[in-house]
Amino acid sequence: MSRYLLMRFLLMFPTLLGVAVVIFVLIRVIPGDVVELRLAGDRGAVSEQVLNQERARFGLDKPVWQQFATWMWGLLRFDFGTSMWTGAPIGQEIKLRFALSFQVAVMATIVAVLLAIPLGVIAALKQDTWVDYTVRIFSIAGLACPSFWLGIVFILTLLVVFKWLPPMVYTPLWVNPWQNLQQLIWPALAVGYRYSAVATRMTRSAMLEVLREDYIRTARAKGLWQSLILSRHALKNAMLPVLTVIAVEFAFLIGGLVVTEQVFNLNGIGLLFVQAVAHRDYTLIQALTMLVAGFFIVVNFLMDIAYAWLDPRIRYR
């Protein structure tokens, strides 16, 4: 068990290094850089010499390997540097936005799990009845409408029917939880519903498969209560594939909610990412990429732990 987890833990580092190399090279391949975009908005007004001076200020004139080494050295000390576009320290730029995106991701995941697991289980138990069909339509609908569209529907409904508009300015959870939840519950619902669709289907099919297993028949033959058969014998086995889906989606939510963030006027990681790329803000792009990749990897690692906890065959390998 501990060896398994140690291996998984150690594997995180080469993965992160790989991500660092790839993103570092890729953004430098895209034509144009931050200096050009900032100064040469109207071509020719700024001389080549000034541009080069600016580049030197960011260290962009140095050989690529040297730039990479400088960046790595900073990363090792958790120093992400300053944004090339705004000049602000990147840590500060990201902090609040990450808190926001993380909170939306967590809330959406809670919404999704609360929807998906009960619905999936019920659909499996009532396979091919109207209950099953209703659940399936509900989840297909979730896949079919984009969450930003759902978001618009939510806002319009609140506005037109309830004459109420959720707060449009972000308040951190630790400042005013009530205000914060009033704003973030809507994107969490919109995203969580869509996200639940895949998880519902996964729960349903995993349950259907598990319910046909011999050990479920054994459990029945033992005269256990139906509820115990489901919760103890079936669900624990069925959760393995569902967990994978949930974890992958959860990790995606951190950086992937670009449009939904726009709809709800949220200043999250997704929006920041798009802006950073548009500005060729190398340091910010690199920092965000490492953040999102690191998040993915940590979530994966946690999932491995959860796997081991759920399945003794992994635990004792």
Add this chain to the structure above:
Amino acid sequence: MGALLEVESLTTEFVTRGGVVRAVDGVSWDVKEGETVALVGESGCGKSVSALSVMRLVAGPEGRIVAGRVVFKGRDLLALSDEEMRRIRGREITMIFQEPMTSLNPVLSIGRQLTEGLEIHLAMTPRAARRRAAELLTTVGIPDPERRLAQYPHQFSGGMRQRMMIAMALACDPSLILADEPTTALDVTIQAQILELMKDLSRRLGVAMLIITHNLGVVARYADRVNVMYAGRIVERATARELYANPRHPYTLGLLHSVPRLDEPRRARLAPIEGQPPDLTRLPAGCAFAPRCAFSVERCARERPGLVPVGAGGHVSACWEATRLGRAPAMR
């Protein structure tokens, strides 16, 4: 001794794409207290479905019991509510399944799977159940029970898992164990160990047993009485001794011929039963075995024979030519 379990005209059907399959077709048999009865036949003859029907565990909605009575200790199990039936399962009647590899839950510890029945049926405290579970493992010959209880099925060998299944079946002191091909998935050496264990335990604890098998060798050694099934019906019933000495159905004869014997010269060829078991969706009007039968006469294809007495000790056979078979020279 009185009958513990009486199955009367039990009929179980499955709805399939090819039509309705009558897996068990008006079958009657019984098990007396403390007795070991065998249900013998080829794959697909309805023997497992018979046992599952007794437990009311036939997989719905495709499969359902359409007729008959299953009287256990004077109560018709088919008339009980689901909750009443649940209290009988695992408590009064327990089951051992064929596949020890897949019949235990891979993510629950041996201890958990062994104690849950005790906690539910006998209202034991977790601690008392744990103590009883350790005793049970010792009873079925698993050493070091304390350590074993904390382990998981994948850490057990096939034979050990089947011992564990037996321990589970014995847990609540049942009066009847239904063993569905309990040794088919095991190595031959382990098979003998498991069967000896079951025989020993059933005798010591006075538990009645129904052994479902396709192996007549198993029957000879462990069963008191034998029901031979073919195409969803019982074709012959006798005490094990009588069945061997005086088989009165061509199908039984065929089964006996297809068992290898150590007391015959090596050169002797096994005589398999020619042909395939019939398609249960399209059974012939007459005897279902007639197309494969060496003794069949014209009447067999037309009329289905019923079970009629042919010998001592309740020996019955469903064959028009049963008397001719009796006069035939001894089979070996």
